[in-house]
Amino acid sequence: MKxxxxxxxxxxxxxxxxxxxxxxxxxxxxxxxxxxxxxxxxAKPFETVGSYVADGVGGFFSVFSSYDELxxxxxxxxxxxxxxxxxxxxxxxxKNENSWLKEYFGIHTEHPEFLLTDARIISHxxxxxxxxxxxxxxxxxGVLKNMPVITADGAFxxxxxxxxxxxxxxSVIETASQVGGYDQRSGSRGYLEGSLExxxxxxxxxxxxxxADIMVDDRICTEGGEHYPSGLYIxxxxxxxxxxxxxxxxxxxxxxxxxxxxxxxGRVMIISGYGS
Amino acid sequence: xxxxGSRSSSDLIKRILIRGSLILVLAAAECSFFSALKPMxxxxxxxxxxxxxxxxxxxxxxxxxxxxxxxxxxDALGGIGxxxxxxxxxxxxxxxxxxxxxxxxxxxxxxxxxxxxxxxGGIYTGVEVxxxxxxxxxxxxxxxxxxxxxxxxxxxxxxxYFIVKVSSLPxxxxxxFTFR
Numbered sequence: 001m002k003x004x005x006x007x008x009x010x011x012x013x014x015x016x017x018x019x020x021x022x023x024x025x026x027x028x029x030x031x032x033x034x035x036x037x038x039x040x041x042x043a044k045p046f047e048t049v050g051s052y053v054a055d056g057v058g059g060f061f062s063v064f065s066s067y068d069e070l071x072x073x074x075x076x077x078x079x080x081x082x083x084x085x086x087x088x089x090x091x092x093x094x095k096n097e098n099s100w101l102k103e104y105f106g107i108h109t110e111h112p113e114f115l116l117t118d119a120r121i122i123s124h125x126x127x128x129x130x131x132x133x134x135x136x137x138x139x140x141x142g143v144l145k146n147m148p149v150i151t152a153d154g155a156f157x158x159x160x161x162x163x164x165x166x167x168x169x170x171s172v173i174e175t176a177s178q179v180g181g182y183d184q185r186s187g188s189r190g191y192l193e194g195s196l197e198x199x200x201x202x203x204x205x206x207x208x209x210x211x212a213d214i215m216v217d218d219r220i221c222t223e224g225g226e227h228y229p230s231g232l233y234i235x236x237x238x239x240x241x242x243x244x245x246x247x248x249x250x251x252x253x254x255x256x257x258x259x260x261x262x263x264x265x266g267r268v269m270i271i272s273g274y275g276s
Numbered sequence: 277x278x279x280x281g282s283r284s285s286s287d288l289i290k291r292i293l294i295r296g297s298l299i300l301v302l303a304a305a306e307c308s309f310f311s312a313l314k315p316m317x318x319x320x321x322x323x324x325x326x327x328x329x330x331x332x333x334x335x336x337x338x339x340x341x342x343x344x345x346x347x348x349x350x351d352a353l354g355g356i357g358x359x360x361x362x363x364x365x366x367x368x369x370x371x372x373x374x375x376x377x378x379x380x381x382x383x384x385x386x387x388x389x390x391x392x393x394x395x396x397g398g399i400y401t402g403v404e405v406x407x408x409x410x411x412x413x414x415x416x417x418x419x420x421x422x423x424x425x426x427x428x429x430x431x432x433x434x435x436x437y438f439i440v441k442v443s444s445l446p447x448x449x450x451x452x453f454t455f456r
Contacts (some may be wrong), residue, residue, distance in 0.1 A: 001374065003336045003337075003370065003373075003374065004370065004374075008337055008340070009336075009340060009370065012340045012341065012343075012344055012366055013363065013366060015344055015362075016343075016344045016360070016362035016363035016366045017360070017363055019344070019348045019351075019362050020347075020351070020358065020359055020360040020361070020362055020363055021358070023351070023352075023359075024358035024359070033352075035348075035352075036348075036351075036352040039348070039349055039352040039353070040352055040353060042300065043300050043303065043304045043307075043349070043352075043353055046300060046301055046304030046305070046308070047304045047307060047308040047353070048308070049304075049308075050304050050305050050307075050308030050309035050312075051308040051312055053309055054308060054309045054310075054312035054313050055312070057309075057313060058312060058313055061313075
């Protein structure tokens with residue numbers, strides 16, 4: 001308490017009052033406080049550094065302060081993205097539908113006598129290379145055993161088994177399948193059969209008589225019979241080999257339907273009858 | 277005699293340089309760094325923290341001089357018009373210094389003594405606001421200005437005790453220094 005009565009303290013108080021009053025008085029009379037200016041000049045480098053650091057720190061923390069704003073914007077964008085994704089999905093469905101209708105229309109124009117039932121592939125046979133498929137149409141839809149199944153590209157296979165609302169289809173490249181066919185250019189006839197080795201590559205083979213007139217790239221169509229109507233395009237000859245033991249020509253056929261990519265196929269058509 | 281005199285004058289110069297630099301750096305930090313960042317919308321009063329720390333760790337005379345200089349520097353850097361920061365810091369510094377002589381001079385004491393210091397600081401800010409703006413809504417000024425300033429000031433002033441202690445190292449003999 002002695003200190004409060006000391007000359008030292010009283011001087012300090014007086015100085016404090018004066019340095020509070022003087023700048024204000026100088027400012028009021030338009031003067032400049034030289035001492036204040038000097039202090040400000042000395043402190044300027046420190047203030048500059050402080051402001052740089054504040055900018056850096058402020059920039060860093062602004063990420064957190066604008067977090068809620070960014071979160072809200074992110075949610076809005078996410079919702080918009082979901083909306084666009086749905087739109088895109090709808091468009092893809094419409095596009096598929098459109099191309100499907102085009103194919104359907106193409107086949108119908110080419111073969112007006114065919115009564116077509118469209119079917120969706122709902123499952124594949126188990127195994128790494130699937131050519132026995134299950135379709136979503138069955139007895140209730142008028143599907144019968146041995147009905148041919150086609151795509152816009154050509155013959156696909158035939159119905160091997162029919163359930164109430166499903167059916168199984170054996171493709172032309174299956175070993176169980178044996179189909180009569182002919183060379184569209186020369187008319188040479190033969191029979192198409194599945195081959196275990198070729199099946200892996202999505203191919204099948206066709207056996208001709210030794211004197212048959214066949215060439216690579218000739219188009220092969222169905223001859224007509226138990227499973228297929230006449231004139232359905234199957235594929236083209238890719239290689240020809242002679243088999244001396246049986247005196248036959250064995251041609252490798254590359255089917256028009258890409259059996260190596262059945263997932264992209266999606267839909268097929270069953271020829272459920274023949275009109276006039 | 278001559279030797280002792282030269283030693284005391286060099287000690288005084290050292291003291292002025294150290295305390296002066298500390299005041300300058302803290303005032304600059306308050307007026308640039310913290311006034312730009314404004315944590316919780318308030319600028320912490322670092323000079324008040326420095327005055328309280330000096331009141332605990334130094335003599336009343338030194339605290340009084342540093343309080344006046346600190347007030348002057350802070351007004352020079354960030355004040356406008358009539359301002360009595362120097363007088364305010366002087367009164368707070370001396371009051372805390374007198375109180376500190378009766379309690380343990382340590383960091384917990386500093387943390388405790390900062391509370392009345394910032395309460396006084398809040399009152400001073402309130403008076404300044406009233407002088408500056410004329411009349412202000414009390415609740416609004418309290419919630420938006422005075423309380424955040426007191427709180428932020430308290431938080432950011434806590435390390436100043438250690439800064440003062442470290443900066444005082446060259447002024448004390450090795451055996452004497454302690455982080456009480």
